[in-house]
Amino acid sequence: MTDDTSTDSGPVEPHHEDLGSRLNWLRAGVLGANDGIVSTAGLVVGVAGATDSREALLTAGLAGLLAGSLSMAAGEYVSVSTQRDSEKAAIALEKRELREQPEEELDELTRLLTDRGLAPELAREAAEQLTERDALRAHARVELGIDPDELTNPWHAAWASFIAFTVGALLPLLAIVLPPQSWRLPVTVLSVLAALAVTGWGSARLGAAPVRPAVWRNVAGGALAMGVTYLAGTLLGAVGA
Template identity: 80%
Template sequence: MTQPTHDEPHGGTLGSRLNWLRAAVLGANDGIVSTAGIVVGVAGATSDRSALFTAGLAGLLAGSMSMAAGEYVSVSTQLDSEKAALATERRELREQPEAELEELTELLEARGLTREVAREAAGQLTERDALRAHARVELGIDPDDLTNPWHAAWASFLSFTVGALLPLLAIVLPPSDWRLPVTVVSVLAALVVTGWVSARLGAADARRAVLRNVGGGALAMAVTYGAGALLGATGV
């Protein structure tokens, strides 16, 4: 007989991990593009290392804090919704258990089970843990693994920071004549990687994702560099 592989990830756990990994990759991608746009734009106006570092660091801190705050607010709202849905389900199970049992039966039946099997399964799930059964089948929520806004905030903060460090270091470490080409090449190479990884995680076409990612990053740097060069030439 074939034995089940207990160490193999299944179901929602794997999906949750992939979602977190995808979010981390996209956060790093945002850090790369936004910070690259800032430092390349400033480089168009001045070659002063201190000005480049100040602008890049300000962009890194502002972007990472903004990402963290936005993610915290978003996930907190999601968590509040999950808690409210669980509270409603808990009340309905207490006040109308037979109706909830019938609802669970119909949900299982809609997934392909026969009426008899669905009724039996609903009864067994209800006896074991009615709230957990309804939360997972009806609401798509795992009561033991609710979203955590602090985890999301820190993940966004760190991923954005890691991504932003690349263009920041690339613009301030090389000699003056090499700063811009090193930054552009480094950023585009990094965008190839993040585009490919995000496409693979989403089971999408990697080539198309990479082209979109690189094209968007290149356009952002071209626009900001042009604006910086124009302002630098006019002395504004």
């Protein structure tokens, strides 16, 4: 019975951890695309308020796309690199403690398992079995919440942010430069608001949050951004004329 319990408790937690990790990546992708949509839409709509030049709109949109995607990628790389360094340091400390004070670490693992709801005797037996199998992995997962074999990869995070932002930014960029002049603004506004509704719905579903408030917040925020930048562009264009 003890073996079944320890065996069952092993893979269940990593399963939930993996699921949570995948959801976090998906949520980051949705939010990255959302940032690309809003920032690029605000930029090109603002420029559209000042000029009708397709070349100017394309130049501004591409500049915003590249600057935003590279900034997002660099930020994610730095952030995740820092997280990875912290995880490595925590694992190295745990490895040293296991080598220098194994009995204290066994007591600590027992206490952690007891805190998770196991009876003290069962927690001790499970701690001994986990320690015998792979002490470092057991402590990393139970005590630190880290899988030593699946540390966060900063390059994966950087590329994911770069691609998500680029995909989101392409929508307002194409919407503002492809249609005829008289259709540019309405096509862009409608396309952006529809895309923001989708990303708001997606982020709410991934976060198990109410959908309607998330969609309305997203759409209202995007509409406000485009309205403010368009007004600013119109005023600057009038001053320049």
